[in-house]
Amino acid sequence: MAKPQKHSKPQRSSKHPVKHGRDNLKPRTKSSNKGKKPNHKAPPELPPPPAVAPAPELLTTASQQLEFFIQQYQSANGIQLSSLELESFTNACIVKLSESLPQDVSNLSEHMKASFGSSWKEALCKKQLSGKNTEPGSPTLLTISLSALRSLELFRSLKPFTKECPAAKLFAKHLKIEDQVSCLKNHVNVACGTPSRIKKLIDMEALGLSRLSVVVLDMHTDVKGYSLFSIPQIRDEFWELYTTHFHQRLLSGSLRICLYGTIDANNFKRTKGRSDANE
Template identity: 85%
Template sequence: MAKPQKHSKPNGRNNNNNLKPKTKSSKKLKKPKQKLPPPPPPPLPPPAAPELLTTASQQLQFFIQQYQSANGIQLSSLELESFTDACVVKLSESIPQDVSNLSEHMKASFGSSWKEALCKKQLPGKSCEPGSPSLLTISLSALRSLELFRGLKTFTKECPAAKLFAKHLKIEEQVSCLKNHVNVACGTPSRIKKLIDMEAMGLSRLSVVVLDMHTDVKGFSLFSIPQIRDEFWELYTTHFHQRLLDGSLRICLYGTIDANNFRRRMKGKSEADK
């Protein structure tokens, strides 16, 4: 009787090899390392606060340098001695020099006589040159003059102020206004000079001239736009210079003046002149 054939036990390893499809061996692909973004730069230090010309001496020096630069002259030491700190109105450093505080600064500038000089109508029996303001503000534009005009409304309730600029105002209207008693006037250099030359505006009572140091959105100011700057210095040399030296008139540089910016400009000009 034939013996049954013995079947060998299945080999697991061989079976697995047989069941799984053979594939080419491949190395594991390494994922590229992601580059991290560069660290942000360190924050810039806050800009240094501008060094402001606050003392009367500093402001006077600034004014003289502007005067010499605009007129292409160099004053002698003897001529410079005629300028004293008393030529400049010293404003309070505790009150910001903006439009809303202009009237407060002017009260302090005129002292105890501010009401009579800036508010009152002409007193009966007192002779006074018509159209001769006690306070005059000079700005680079009609719009800025209007802003300062509004800042002085404390003084204009009894005695209206004069608007002395060309935009939207005829010179005949201004001449008519100046035939009356005027304490305060606000305007631009060209129109003010024209009215003085016409003898429509008087200077007998003029005590303080406010020079608006405000810069507009483009960074321009009374002293930086060539045409307006030249018109102002022509007005100053013709009508204000001698009065400033003899003490009957004071100037007020109203607004912040960046000393660093001023020095850079002066340095650049001096290098250009070499």
């Protein structure tokens, strides 16, 4: 009896070999780099260290400060004073402050004591002046600042003068002008404010000038680099106030200007140089 034949497994064609393991995976397609330049850029160079700014040369003398004030006055108003007009300005127009005491907020009251001399208590502290009929709402000392916040800082620094006779806050932020008018119906020695509100109260005849002896111009520069003379709107408001109500009093000698704070003489010289070149 014949044995059944075994069927042999068909042999695979050698044309299509079987791949195992990783060899059986599809090859990854590479992204085309056609048209792209090879990235061989060098790392960016660090900028050179900033040049060390020269230490500010402060305007310390009365003549320097007066020259600075006149230069600002001419620049803001687009005028050039004649030699005869310039003679009307003297060093006596400027309050000379002590160089041994820093001109910061905490020292303002001490500087003002020195500027008023032996009469500082009567001028800055007394609620009523003996034997004198004074106009209500007419301060002896007026500080003018860039902003309400800065005015408030100066207001607080003058507390040694305001225990007996309160000072007046003459700025718009959070304060109604009607309340300020009511405050100025009383005797006032010290007032702190901003140019716009001060001028408005003077024009309303609420703020008097009959006793005004010193106007402190706050030269403080804020964190953004702005000052009383650098923001066009605030600067213009101040010079309008000055020309309308302070200029003639300054020239007559009944009023003095105090430039309080740091004034960079280097910046002043550059500004002055440009001004001289345009003459």
